[in-house]
Amino acid sequence: MLRCFSCGGNRLKDVRDIEDDDMPIRSSDSSENGSRKSSLSGKVKESSSQKGNMARSFTFRELSTATRNFKETNLIGEGGFGRVFKGHLDSGQASDAFPTSISFIVAIKQLNRDGFQGNQEFIVEVLMLSLLHHPNLVNLIGYCSSGDQRLLVYEYMRMGSLEGHLFDIEPDKEPLDWSTGIKIAFGAAQGLEYLHCKANPPVIYRDLKSANILLDENFYPKLSDFGLAKLGPVGDNTHVSTRVVGTFGYCAPEYAMSGKLTLKSDIYSFGVVLLELITGRKAIVLSRKAGEQNLVVWSRPFLKDPKNFIRLADPMLQGRFHVRTLCHAVAITAMCLQESANFRPFIGDIVVALEYLASQSNKKSSRGVPRCPPSPSPSPSPSKHSSGSFSRDRDFGSFSSI
Numbered sequence: 001m002l003r004c005f006s007c008g009g010n011r012l013k014d015v016r017d018i019e020d021d022d023m024p025i026r027s028s029d030s031s032e033n034g035s036r037k038s039s040l041s042g043k044v045k046e047s048s049s050q051k052g053n054m055a056r057s058f059t060f061r062e063l064s065t066a067t068r069n070f071k072e073t074n075l076i077g078e079g080g081f082g083r084v085f086k087g088h089l090d091s092g093q094a095s096d097a098f099p100t101s102i103s104f105i106v107a108i109k110q111l112n113r114d115g116f117q118g119n120q121e122f123i124v125e126v127l128m129l130s131l132l133h134h135p136n137l138v139n140l141i142g143y144c145s146s147g148d149q150r151l152l153v154y155e156y157m158r159m160g161s162l163e164g165h166l167f168d169i170e171p172d173k174e175p176l177d178w179s180t181g182i183k184i185a186f187g188a189a190q191g192l193e194y195l196h197c198k199a200n201p202p203v204i205y206r207d208l209k210s211a212n213i214l215l216d217e218n219f220y221p222k223l224s225d226f227g228l229a230k231l232g233p234v235g236d237n238t239h240v241s242t243r244v245v246g247t248f249g250y251c252a253p254e255y256a257m258s259g260k261l262t263l264k265s266d267i268y269s270f271g272v273v274l275l276e277l278i279t280g281r282k283a284i285v286l287s288r289k290a291g292e293q294n295l296v297v298w299s300r301p302f303l304k305d306p307k308n309f310i311r312l313a314d315p316m317l318q319g320r321f322h323v324r325t326l327c328h329a330v331a332i333t334a335m336c337l338q339e340s341a342n343f344r345p346f347i348g349d350i351v352v353a354l355e356y357l358a359s360q361s362n363k364k365s366s367r368g369v370p371r372c373p374p375s376p377s378p379s380p381s382p383s384k385h386s387s388g389s390f391s392r393d394r395d396f397g398s399f400s401s402i
């Protein structure tokens, strides 16, 4: 569900970020609900078709049929944007090669009809996911912009969101094991690395949280919800100034206070997700007693002293983790959550560190005396995207400084 930031109950959408001229969707009018068409602007069309992965336009009727008229039994989730339904789409007409047409499952998100702001998020989502493609980003199959209907069609992620596997787990459901959790963190970090380092210009995600990390049937993670994403600073600029949007509990303090957005704002949010994975606690729980409502605030004393790292471990893990690996993960988390954005690591370094931890996490859990290795001393990174502290080619056996 939506958790809001600085708007007294509703997440703010940064409507000023988009100029009308930039709008990728041009709704062509039409007669009947379901027969209207919309198309992407020439610019987006060209870029995405070059990649051969163009989101297609659906009629409202097609999506209504796919979800059996948005039947309640097909409802799989609900967030601030609207409700999400499971649907079945046909791959197309039968041919000689494929004598029967194949039906595949999709997730269809239907925008609450609350006007302009939601529409802006819809446009940014279509634009971003038409241009950005990576195995750790959710695939946008299509969209529908028909009258006042706005719908998004995604690949179906069978295991839902990471949030759904971390908190309020039903008694008959297995909690995530440590090894799976760390692999999910590694995959999510790779998605973020693509946005920060490979996309040009870089993209600041702005909505990184466990609810936006979706999992397929093998728990392979994909980042979702790019409606708040923003193109990052270019040239000599260090930040972009924008209205503060995001989700309470995940926003970096300097961004929340000044609206100055940098890639390091995402790193802070990533740190909060890591902390949720380690502790099994939600970023914000208002029903907890004072001092425990905000996860980062609660964890600060533990994060300061490596001897206390182990005390952050989720009791649901029942000690089934490699202590050294867990302590390394806490050390990475502590670096991501540095108050000073400059001291936070770059995503490239986090990917290297988590790759190592994921490779180690299958090792037998050590249930012995839980003592953590010394923590690293965080230092500002010299280069733009990598501190050079770790390299992918490095002998990971010597990865003991974290």
Ligand SMILES: Nc1ncnc2c1ncn2[C@@H]1O[C@H](COP(=O)(O)OP(=O)(O)OP(=O)(O)O)[C@@H](O)[C@H]1O
Pocket: 001, 002, 003, 076, 077, 078, 079, 080, 081, 082, 083, 084, 107, 109, 138, 154, 155, 156, 157, 158, 160, 161, 164, 211, 212, 214, 224, 225, 247
């Ligand atoms: N592609 C998908 N495949 C399967 N389930 C999905 C998919 N997209 C969303 N869901 C389900 O729908 C739920 C709601 O998703 P949604 O993105 O609308 O809201 P949210 O991320 O929880 O919160 P908000 O968007 O308000 O910040 C998710 O938690 C997930 O369980």
Ligand SMILES: [Mg+2]
Pocket: 079, 211, 212, 224, 225
């Ligand atoms: Mg979401």
